[in-house]
Amino acid sequence: MTGLVLRSLHVHPVKSCGGFAPDTAVVEPWGLAGDRRWMLVDTTGRAVTQRQQARLAMASAMPAGDGGIRLTAPGQEPLTVAVPEPGGTVVVELFGEKVEAVPVDAASDDWFGAYVGAPLRLVYLDDPARRRPVDADYAQPGETVSFADGFPLLVTTHASLDALNSLIAQGDDPGEGPLPMNRFRPNLVVDGGEPWAEDQWRRIQVGEVRFRVVKACGRCVVTTTDQATAVRGREPLRTLARHRRIGDRLVFGQNLVPETPGAVRVGDPVRIVD
Numbered sequence: 001m002t003g004l005v006l007r008s009l010h011v012h013p014v015k016s017c018g019g020f021a022p023d024t025a026v027v028e029p030w031g032l033a034g035d036r037r038w039m040l041v042d043t044t045g046r047a048v049t050q051r052q053q054a055r056l057a058m059a060s061a062m063p064a065g066d067g068g069i070r071l072t073a074p075g076q077e078p079l080t081v082a083v084p085e086p087g088g089t090v091v092v093e094l095f096g097e098k099v100e101a102v103p104v105d106a107a108s109d110d111w112f113g114a115y116v117g118a119p120l121r122l123v124y125l126d127d128p129a130r131r132r133p134v135d136a137d138y139a140q141p142g143e144t145v146s147f148a149d150g151f152p153l154l155v156t157t158h159a160s161l162d163a164l165n166s167l168i169a170q171g172d173d174p175g176e177g178p179l180p181m182n183r184f185r186p187n188l189v190v191d192g193g194e195p196w197a198e199d200q201w202r203r204i205q206v207g208e209v210r211f212r213v214v215k216a217c218g219r220c221v222v223t224t225t226d227q228a229t230a231v232r233g234r235e236p237l238r239t240l241a242r243h244r245r246i247g248d249r250l251v252f253g254q255n256l257v258p259e260t261p262g263a264v265r266v267g268d269p270v271r272i273v274d
Helices: 054-058 106-116 158-169 237-243
Strands: 005-009 024-028 038-041 060-063 069-073 076-081 090-094 097-103 121-124 153-157 188-191 203-206 209-218 249-258 262-265 270-272
Touching: 005 262, 038 090, 054 106, 069 106, 076 106, 106 121, 153 158, 153 209, 158 188, 158 237, 158 249, 209 262, 237 249
Parallel strands: 153 188
Antiparallel strands: 005 188, 024 262, 038 121, 060 069, 069 076, 090 097, 097 121, 153 249, 203 209, 203 270, 209 249
16 A cells, blocks of 8 residues: 555543644654543542533643643633642542542642533643553553554544445435544544555554554543534434444554654655554
8 A cells, every 4th residue: 555644643641632733743652642631520539521520621631841731722821830849649530440640739630620610620631651551452562552442543534534424415414524634533544545444454654653553432422522612413423333343342543552753744655564
């Protein structure tokens, strides 16, 4: 297969909030540098995402130097948050997993709580090299992940998005489409190739970095959430249920684990290794 190229990169510093699209990103063993190192939890310590709070789609985090972030959201004054000082951790829960994380500060908790109208805490993943292992069914020894759903990176392709949007246009409510790629919150977006070709990938190389393709990404209600307005619809889940069901999962995109270090850049060639 020829002609594949990295079209865009996407980093989401706070899980389930908006992020930014750099031209270059360093690939760390647990994901793109800065991606999903911060997460919101409720008063019981359970992760809070767009699944529970759709308004998080309209909150964004940008780099603010030294690993910190600058938060923005409608109706909120921007807030700059520094990486918390090393210290005691708390145990939080993400999809049933117990993970140690560092609480941030009252100012960030109050900022998010005021925005969504419910008490929240912001936590930081201080040591991704040892805090959260990748699912043992798909991991090599020692592989870890940030606060991403389950794997270090997610890749999608525009060919598959175009195919999905064509299916939506032929469905019961074509007015919901076409959907933008940000509904799927990928890290790497690839141009070229045939729709759904990524289902057959086992290893890919993007520029100088090689990745193992481990598992198709099961999709949830977040994909039905307009990332600019937080309004929910029925697509793409309705169309995925008809055309992209694998077992009990509705899939779009592929999860990746890095196998070599390096950086990736928009415009890098993407090579199918096997």
